[in-house]
Structures are given as C-alpha cells and as structure tokens.
Amino acid sequence: MTTASSRLRRRGALLFGGLGSIVGFLAFVEFTSGVLQGYYTPLLTDLARHLGVNDADVNWLEGSQLMLSALVVPALSKLGDQVGHRMVLIWSTMVTLAASIALVIAPEFWIFLVAWALQGFYVVWLPLEIALIYVRASARTEDQQDQEDPDDREDRDPAHGAPGPAAVTRRAAALLVGALEVGAIAGALAAGALVDTMDVQAVLAVPAIVVGLCLVAIILGVEETPGASPANFRMRDFDLSGLGWVTLALLLIMGALFVVRGTGLAPDRPGLWLSVLMLGAGAAALWRFVAVERAHPDPLIDVRMFTDPALWPVFATAGLFGVSVLGAQAPLSTFARTDPAVYGYGLGTTGFQTSLIIGIYLIAMVAGALLLPTVSRWASPRLALLFATLAVAAGFALFLPFHETIGQVITNMVVVGLGSGALVASLPAAAAAAAPREQTGVATGLTNSVKTLGGAVASCVFGLALATTAFAGAPEAASAELIEGGTAGSFSGYLTVWIVCSLTALASAVLLLFVPKRAFA
Template identity: 60%
Template structure:
C-alpha cells in the first residue's frame, strides 16, 4: 500500500493530537447544552420573570445560530478555521462570564444569545480536520472517525453537564453555578490556542458583505416570524415568516452572481451535496424539535389525561440520558458502518433508524420501557447523523468551500429545528385541555410529533438513495479536487 493511502505515523500522530484537543472543546460544548436545563426555573426566579419567558432564551440563540454559522464557516475558509474557532470561543466565553453577574433579563437574554456562538465549533472543527487529513489519501475515512469521536465527546459532555448542573444548583448559589461553565469555555480558548494548529490551506478572497446583509434580513424575518407564531399565529407572524422566505430569492440571485459568495448556492445542485443538506434540514426536525415534547409526554399524568407516563423528573432525565448514550454509540459506530459498507449506505441506515424509532411511538407509547426502546433506536441513528453529515459534506465539497459545506449542514439543521419547534408548539396546543406536570399538550399533538419525525427520517433516507454510490469516499473526494460542485472548476 502506498504512502498516499497509508499516511506516515508522524502525520497521523499529529492529527490524533489535534482531535484530542478538539474533543475537549466538544465536551465543553456538550456541557453548555446540558448544564443549564435543570436550573432554568431558578434562572427565571433570579431574573424575576415567568417560566414561559425562558422560551425567549431558546429563540434568541436559535436566531443567532442560524446567522453566524454560514458567516463563520466562510471566514474559516478565507482566513483560517482555527482563527475563527478562537474568535467564536472568545465570544462564547465573554457571554458565559456575563451570565453569573446580571439580574437583568434583557442583559441575560443578550448574553445567552451571544453564548450561542458555540454552534460554529463542530463545523469549523470538521473543516479543520478535513483540511489536515485530505493530503493523507484517507481523508474521508479519518474525518469520519474524528467526527464520531467529537460527537461522542459532545454527547458525553451533555450528559455530564446535566448531571453536574442538577447536583450543583441544589448546593451552591446560582451565580457560582453559572460561573463554572464559563471557566470551562475560557479553558477551551487556551486549549485551542496552544494545542491546535491552523488549516494548511487558506483560500483568502473578499468577504461578501452584501450577502451577509441579505441573509441576515432573511433569517431574522424567518426565525423571528416563527418565534411570534408560537405565541400568536396572527397575520403579522405569517407575513413576517413569508417575508423571510421571500428574501432568500434575492440572496440566491446575488450569491450566483458574485465571484466570492458567502454561500456557494451551486452546491445545492451538486448530486452528492444537496441530499446531505436536505437530510440535515429533515434531521433537524427531530433532533432539535422533538426532545421537549417527548419529555413533556413522559411527565404527563395518565390518570388525568388518559395518556403519558406520569414519570418523575429523575425518571424523565434517565430517558434523555439513555437517548444521549445511544447517540454516543451511533456516532462511534458510523465510521465502522461506513468502512464495512459505504458512507452513503451508513447515512441511509442512520436516517431509517431515526424514522423507525419515532414511528414506533404510534403503537408503543404506554410503558416506560417502550419509550426507552423507541428513543434508543432513534438515538443510534441521530448520533450517526450528527457525526456523519458534516464529515460527508466536507468529503464532497471542493477544498475552497469545506467550511461552507460543513457549516451549511448545521445551519440547515437549525432552520429545520426552528420550523419543527413552531409546528409542534401549535400542534400540542391544539385541543389541549389543561396542564399537568408542566405540559398542556394534546394527545393528537404528540401523535403529530411522532408522525412528522418518523416521516422526515424516512424522507431523508429516500433522498440519500439518490446520492452517487461512491460519494463521501476518498476516491470521490479526490475527484472533487479536479471538478467542483455541479462540474465547475475548483
């Protein structure tokens, strides 16, 4: 076997060292995502707001996430993925440090939104790993393995964060509890600064300011409209949402005409990439939109409503914890499945697991073991997709747009989750009779959640069938260096 296929041990050792440092960053990202959940009520009381106002925290981060991912991904391709990783980490650290020291809801909301810069970490990391590994001749395989390890670290951090946060909030003052994740993010900055080297190839170019303005207006209108829809499904909310979608047209026209676009919209016509982006959006429906409804379904008292399990908070957290463990197993299993078959088949299988897992809720939702089983099946597929989608996008994209491609998987996933959050919120309110254990969702609404999540999973699998057979492999990745997306020159 040639050195091009089996890279030198020194080069592999350096790459593994980078992955180890980045795994710490992703573990911290997971902590941020799981740590605050057990203390949201305490945060609301400290800020003097109603529990329902906590939803604005999610909405603000969602809007920022959808906007910053494509911008930072593009800047990563231009000036360096490590550099933008440092900038995003510094912004996340500053926002995290502000949270413990304010009792103003407006300031807390702004800091919470800015903390959402951590969403760019994983796509930037995958782009950085791909840029370092593609010269080895086994870049697709190495990137898939690295992505699995990073997602496993992410989910382990989420589990640890939820457990640690839940334990500390009962023992320490709130400001001290909120300070702990901020210190971890500061540590991440120095881990990246000292332990990670920059991408070997920087592509420069001009920053697409006009594209940023058009995309910002479109995403703010769209996600803002969705947020308003969850509160009041009036004509203004619908017009705002429709206006955001309409603004995507002039954005796409501009991006096609500019020589150095923020997002190369031609990638949406690439036979290997468009199914990946579509899968990311459909996957966002379940992975970002369904977790809260599943939690509230488990908490609903069947003696009052005739459905639900009436579980305690701890029993519900075990369901979520087992789901996250299944995601870890799925993330680590993806590179094995991709090697035994092909990445395309592994992606199809993962999407089918998500679809089957949620559709199993239709007949099986009356017992604790049934919920755990359904969530474990969906979790296996979800963990594989979280790891596989950015790795597949990196392998299929031209070298100049690696960050853009990996960032788009995250951005489109976020938009899918935003739409699902709105649709599911409306569905659960429709026909609801009251609240029990913090939820007033109707059974018909929960059925809607299960059907939509199941069908979107199967639809993603169907879309991936259309991907070229050898896509996302090292042989296909080598071809991308010769011809860019849709046959354009790289």
C-alpha cells in the same frame, strides 16, 4: 512514570504528526462544547419555572440558538480562513463565555433568550479546529519534505513514515468528536444531579466556569494557523451583503412565528396578518440573498450547490433530519418532567432521571455511528442509511402508543438514537462524496447548516404546537382548572411533535433513493 509519559508522547506524535499537544487542548475545547450541548437539556423545565414561562416557550430558546448557529458557521468559518482560525476561535469563545455569564444573571426571559442565542457561537469551534489541524499538518509535512534528503525519502519505509495531513485530520477529528460526546453525556448527568440539590442560578454558573477554562486552554495551548495574516484582511472582500440579507430573512421568518405565538392564529387578530406580511418579507429577503450570492465572486454560501441534482437530495435529507435530531430535544425533556398526577400525561421525572434518559439516548447515538460501517458492509451504504431513517421514524411513532412509563420512553429513545447516530456520522460524508472534488468542504458545511436550519424552524413550530390549549387525548383526570392555570405544554402538541418527526424521517428515507450511487462509495 517517565517512561510511560514518554511513550504516550511518542504515540501522540505518531498518530497526530507532531500535533499531539494542540489536539489535546482542542479535545478539551470539544469536551466543553459537549457539556454545553448536554448540560441544559435536563434543566429546561426548571428554567421555564425560573423564568416564569410555560414549557412551550423553551422551544424558542432552541430555535433562536439554532437560527444563529446557521449564520455563525459559514460566516466565521470563512473569516477563520482569512484572519486565522485560532483568532476566530478565541473571539467565538469570548462571546460564548459572555453569554454563559449572562444566562446566570438574566432577570427577564427576553434577555435570557438573547444570551442563549449568542451562546450558540460555540457551534463554529469544531469546523475551525478541523481546519486548523489540517493546515498545520500540511505545513509540517511540507517542512519535513523540504528538509529531507531526496535519497532518504526514496529509501524510507512508508509504513514507518509520518502520517499525511488527511490521516492526521481524520484521527484528530475522531478524538475531537469522541471528546464532544463524552462532554455531552457528562454535562447531562452533572446537570441532572445538581438541579435536584442546588438553586437554578448556581447550576447555571457551572457552564460559565467550564467555558472560562476552555478560553484559557485555547490561549495557552493552541498556536495560530501557519501563514495567517490578519493585517492583510480587507473587510470589503468579505461577503457582508450576503450575510446581511440572509440574517434579515431569518429574523423576519422567526419573528413571524414569534408574533403568531403571542397573538394566535385567529383571523380577526391583527397578529395573524402581521406574521403573514413578515413571512412574505422574509421570503423576498431570501430571494434577494440568492441573487446576491450568485453574483458575488466569493459568496458566503454557494447557492448553486442547492440545484445540483446529486446534492439537493442530501441537503433536503439533512434538513428533514434536523427536525427530529435538533427540534425535538426540548419537547422530549419537558414531557419527561411533566407531572402526570397534575396533567394526566408525562413521566414526572426528577432532573437526574431526565439526565439519565438523555445519557442513554446519547450512548445509543454513539452506538449507531459505530454500527454504521458494519451494517454498510453487510447490506450496502444506501440500505444502511435507509435503515437509519426508518429507525428514527419508528422510534418517534412508538411514542404515540407507548409514552406512559420511563421504560417505554427509554426504549423509544434508544431506537431513535441508533438511527440518528448513523445519520449524523454519514450525511456529511455522503455530501462530500456527491459534490465536485473542489467543493467537498463547502458541501459538508452546507449539510450542517441546512440541518441546523431545519431544527431551528422545527423548534419554533413545535413551540406553537405545545402552546395550544386543546389538550387532545389527555386523560379526564387532569382537571380543567389545573390545565388552564398550568405551565406544561399541551398533550396534543406532544402528539404533533412525535408525528411530525416520524413523517419527516419517512420523507428522508424517500429522498435517499434519489441520492446518486457515488455518494455511497
């Protein structure tokens, strides 16, 4: 036993340059992140009933969290560089824990909505962890070189030397992403099994417990970034002006969509014109944000990168991809839970059956990511990504004629998952390769932020589509009385979701033709 554990410790030291213990604790953090990402999706219909809202309204949960995530990642990532990655990791985990507890006791939908949005602070965990590992690995390498005799360094066999910071970070990132996927699958399966046997509030308490354990793991097992000096941090050096303008812009845009959801699109209703004014004000705030960022010496977001001819196709592709990979999660879950005996469409699945569908989809995403290198060697990196986007487009198009059985939906989801997994794995790398060498990290972060924004806007728009009362295409067996008093999203809304996701994937395929060759090196 002792020999085996010693062997594992030596292997961890070799793989992670002496950072095996920290990487192990951070892997549990990412497992928790995966649980949060997978746990709630099978529960969305149950949450809608618990909160007394329609299925269409759960899209606002996804939209609000994604919108906040787009703000949190660049702001807290930059703050981590300035005050210490461990400190910001603890802060963000405390906010996530408080929000997870609030979800259990929230008495109203709007309180639940705010708590759900704040729970999205967990999205910054992975960028902070990667930065922390890289900085610690670099510091350890420098210390070893300083203590090493120059003659020994020249005679040492490079094959048996300690791995460099980049190698350590790549290996650690692979382990962290693997832990995240395992957590997502475990979370989805656990939620589906529990919701069929327990009260919704009791089911909601499970993520709060897991996040609490995660906070303990960070405090006890993760050391601060070497050289971090919170005492030297000056708030006036932080781009608060840029953060304020982009926050105002996103709040106005999302608020406009929320007003339309409440009042409808009829020209004779004041809500339509209020939403138009809010959209105009949001566009003006966004314009001001761009001007502020251009003038700031250390901007929150380097907006100049969006005009780079080598990068804008990658960012646009990421935004369009976010529509399907993030915006369509809630509609797919609620469609599966809709009872066909009542509404004439849907699958009528239990919570556990829904979680199995989601688990198979996640496994397909992992398979797509793993198959990407093989397909790239067989064809070319550009063709591999084109195949991936076309798979996403085909998978959602298949929903239009084939959506009546669990087998049909699983087949569609597997096709979508294979393409989505490849895109998730490759788009950040394409952005890093297309960007100037000194801006690779920024480009990768912006790819994630743009993808999140695309998902946020899509979630809000899909919520509007599902809230429509025209059940176009629904079988006549669904009586008008049941439909008017029901809580399911409209069938025409689900058709809209599938069509939009398919078309945006096709548009992504076209944009990939404009990405420069060096991005696929």
